[in-house]
Amino acid sequence: MAELEVAKSTKKIFTTAKSKEHSLWEKIKKIGMEVAIIVFAVSLSIGLHSWSEARHEQNEVKVFLEGLRNDLQKDRQEMLGDIEAYENQKKAFNYLSQIPKGTQADSDSINAHSKYFYSFTGYGGNTGRYEGFKSSGKIGYIENDSLLNNILDLYEEKIPILTISTDFYKNQKIRFAEYITENTVDYPEGNLTQVLASDPVKNRSNIYLSSVNQIIDNYRKCVSKIDIIIEQIDKEHPKKH
Structure with a gap:
């Protein structure tokens, strides 16, 4: 799920960067938003993985x-x-x-x-x-x-x-x-x-x-x-x- 969100946000970043419909400031805001989504998704993925691994370890x-x-x-x-x-x-x-x-x-x-x-x-x-x-x-x-x-x-x-x-x-x-x-x-x-x-x-x-x-x-x-x-x-x- 996190990989899908990262892929979608990355695609949006490239699309926004190439867009001629938005001003530079609008592009910066949209790209910043997508970067924040990527960071959150990756952090969440790492956190869930660590939690799952820790839970598995404690079960062992x-x-x-x-x-x-x-x-x-x-x-x-x-x-x-x-x-x-x-x-x-x-x-x-x-x-x-x-x-x-x-x-x-x-x-x-x-x-x-x-x-x-x-x-x-x-x-x-x-x-x-x-x-x-x-x-x-x-x-x-x-x-x-x-x-x-x-x-x-x-x-x-x-x-x-x-x-x-x-x-x-x-x-x-x-x-x-x-x-x-x-x-x-x-x-x-x-x-x-x-x-x-x-x-x-x-x-x-x-x-x-x-x-x-x-x-x-x-x-x-x-x-x-x-x-x-x-x-x-x-x-x-x-x-x-």
Whole structure:
């Protein structure tokens, strides 16, 4: 529509300029009027285009945030489960670290804690939606600076720190499992209780306890940030019931 108005006004300008029926002053007034129409039409067209583009961008943000909210709610449940698992691992290695020197590990206690000695727990890395939106260059479409900063803080700082801590813990636990395997004979009736009560195991258990406390703290920081982000998304895009 704007293009049509511009074309019509442009044609009128040329026609008026060539006309011999109007005085110079009349030509100036008519041409000025048509130029004003052109400027208005172009400005209106640009404004409508910008509005339409901004509306489209914010619709993309809405879809992203609603999907992100679902992802974060699932991540939150996963992380709470991981925290519980690490609390249990903490208890297991706390038992090993406190076995009195010169004694053996208690068989019943070992059976109660054994599944936590070799299991691995870590954040599943459910970051696909965020990474896709960021790589497309659309993350800047989020107009709420506080919400944007919290999302970036979670995915660019807190989750990477959590991943580093759990990866370190996993590698140390592999070394722990290797030591037990290399020094245990006639499993399960052999010297396992002696190996688990040995100084190397007790020392490593103390290291694991320190790591576990840090990991739990990193998980809780992520959960806290997730709660803030979900609350902010709920304010902007309430769930439909």
